[in-house]
Amino acid sequence: MNEGVMAMNTKSRYAWAYVMIAPTLIGTLLFWSWPAVYSIYLGFLKSENFGLVNHWVGTQNYEKLFKDQEFWRNLRNTLFYMVLFVPLTLVCSTVLAVLLNAKIRGRSTYRVIYFLPQVTMPAAAAMVWVVLFAQDYGLVNYALGTHVSWLSDPRFAMYSLVIVGVWAAIGFNMLLILAGLQGIPRTLYEAAEIDGAVGFNKFRYITLPLLTPTLFFTTIVLMIGATQVFDSIYMLIGKTNVALPAVRSLVYAYYQNAFVYYDQNYGAAIVNILLLVNLVLTGVQFLFQKKWVVYD
């Protein structure tokens, strides 16, 4: 690279750089960074009269939160959802991607079909799942010959939510993984075949290691998404469902407290904890990535 040329108009180049980043930087600071900071501040306040009057109350909201058994249950629910949803989505997506990566007929048709839930808005999809999961006249019970109350039995509701979540997420993640697969050079497989590797071994020793960077990225995105589960609970479970406490996520509790019970500060305290949870989870992911992610 010609440093001399680059240095020629350094000052004007800098000026251009500032102009080019200005909208994004200012927009981010104004609409995202500042609210994030303000949310932390809100956690220390108590508001009255629809938020027009505020008092500083220190850690009172957090004390109340930590004493609230509901909160711990919501936190557990959120993590449990994540622990079920993320691996299940990853496994299903990977299996489908591997199958579709083979030279089989109708590949593009399958891809279109699997991607269909992704272009369906979650609110609309949830509405049809309510009908499918209904105890008496639902198609799911009809097909399985069961009489389970999928969405209102605290023992099953979480799994039903996970099923809907995985159903919606498979298509997108399958495509991401498929792209990762297609980035693996053919020659590696050919070399392995000469060495006598077949079927599952090829997958285990070539595909999987080379796929780890994609899987790492996908895992982080899925985890962050899973901790914010709201739409499906809002649309599928509802306010007077006996199973609500068994599935309520932190974000749902935030919505209820901030916008239904009119306690924005308690709500802010809840999402601030969620922020902390996310930072810890992502931090852990990055710490452990060396152990399993293979970069070439």
Next chain:
Amino acid sequence: MLFRNKTITSVLSLSLVATLALAGCSSKNDKNGNEASKPADNGQASEKASEKPAKDVTISYTIWDKNQQPAMEAIAKEFTAQNPNIKVKVEVIPWGDYWTKMSAAAPAGTLPDVFWMHGGQFIKYATGGFLEPITDKVQSGIIDLNNYAANLGSIYTLDGQNYGIPKDFDTIGLAYNKELFDQAGVPYPDDTWDYNKLAEVAKKLSQPDKGIYGFAAKMDTQTGYWNDMLANGGHILSDDQTKSGYDEPASIEALKFRYQMTLDKSSPTHQQMTDTDSTDMFKSGKLAMIFEGSWRNGDIDSSEIIHGKWNWAPLPKGKVKRGNIINGLGNVMSAKGKNKDESSLFLQFLGSKRASEITAEMGAAIPAFNGTQDAWVKSKPDLNLQIFIDQVADAFPYPSGTKAYPVWFAKEPEIMSQAWGGAISVEDAAKKVADMMNQAIADNK
């Protein structure tokens, strides 16, 4: 040429950023606007009205019951006929979202010009200065609160200021499906019934294998167990509104009695009633009896399946008395509307005898204006609507009227649904609700 292109883009983006940055300044103005609209400045609006030349405006009127939309639109139409420069846009936000949305709109200053108010929410909005007082009109006699039944006007009065004009009132009735009674050869419910009779007949009429049930023992407050609790001698709130009545033995007994019916298969389970709304079940002929509010009359009768095959009876008597809840809705206007003069005219019209007559004739709700209730009773001659008027005497006012009400009322269903869903005992749920209510009352002193 190419140069110009990109300049435009960068200028565009810069100006956009500038707009965003500038927009931040307007926050200060908003605070001033807020001060200005405190209840103190009443009176000026209506004086100005006569001086200003008529300009074309559209005001918004927000309600929560889609079944009453046609009647409200008819009133708006008649109002526009009298005031050609004022158009009224009727908007429906369903009850489930209504107060969430209103509590968002209030501090934002974006409340609808005129909207329905509920007794339970009123105090919060009035003390916050979000409602325009109409005290001067009441005092000058433009609005006469004595025109309205059952002292309804007092609901929307706070610290000597009047804010709302009574719109309608409602009580609860027992709707029954005549066909299912005839098939079983059981006489129809009447005013001699008590709760034991209700349970006995409900059991007799239930055919769970056919998906037909005698009664909907639904988990609901105003059209559900509140009536039972009162009839059994319990309370929702203590008379001085400082303590929950849910944990009184009489209340718990009433709750248990109702819940028992879902176990006895004389009622659909809570689950079934979540999957299919119980009133929808009644409308499709699968329920013999249900408690419903007078406001649902038109909606139920619109079902082709049971039209002509159903009627109303009074609620059954309890151990102590006949329980019933009376509630009155009011029309109020925003203190921050852009067209307050016009809104005020419309509000006045909503409180007129004519508006009540339209409400009555269209069968929308029991109108508040004295002397117009008969028209409502006659709006469906084949139905015994008189029971709603007669039960006013037994009825207990809707237990709102404290700042704590919106808080505990939002949380109550979640706890009770735990009991109805079988996760905790009715007794535990009642005690939990009581604790929660007492806490809310303490927090909102």
Next chain:
Amino acid sequence: MTSHTLSSKRTNLVIHAVLIAISAVMIIPFLWMILTSVKTPMEATQIPVKFFPSILKWNSYSEAFKQSSFQYYYFNTAFSAFMKTLFPIIFSSMAAYAFARIQFPGRSICFFLIISVMMVPNPVFYTPQYMMMNKLGLVNTVTALWIASLISPFATFLLRQFFLGISKELEEAAILDGCNPFQIFWHIMLPLVKSALVAIVIIQLLWSWNELQWPLIINSSPEKLTLSAGLATLVSKFGTNYPVLMAGAIMAVIPMIFLFFIFQRRFIEGVAFSAHKG
């Protein structure tokens, strides 16, 4: 015929069987949506399950349309999706280029400030953003739906990765010709990342079309709602009248599915493409 091809044929058959079974799971909800929408409320909740209605009943569609404000929902959703796609594309690509290619003072800190918000779960922003909209007088307006999303840290991050991967030789020639950084960006670099831009358009479009929580919080009047939030209202209005609810759901998903079928290759490649650099 060797045993090898025979077994691979059998494998193929098994693979197809699996793929078709999963396809069915993916598609059945859509079929059920359509079937339910043309049933009567009675048929929709009939026991045992009734698959096909005795007559096709289309009035649930007009009912759903009449009882809510679909014309507004469509406009608001499409308009805010447009704003939330167009502006982030312009702003993010500009910023991404500057971050990738110009060593200006404060570059790292600015970049960090922008991508750090990606770590924050969206709900953290909602209450303060809500208060901000409130102060700007934007609560319950269409503007509130998109104003905070004119920028996209995610797109900035992604595009920077792409720009980093492009060889610098092209630019050096342009610098010698006296082009300023914006001209280089606009005329040389932007065309090179076209496929990345398409990917971002698709992701932004999908995301903003489907978003539920923010519209639900910020807007209330029916004519200010999006399709998602409008559907939620439909549920509270119609309770368990499933044909009407399904008709509403279908009307809400049709435009995006339609777009998807027309541009399916773009959609799929776009998503796959974003994975390469993510």
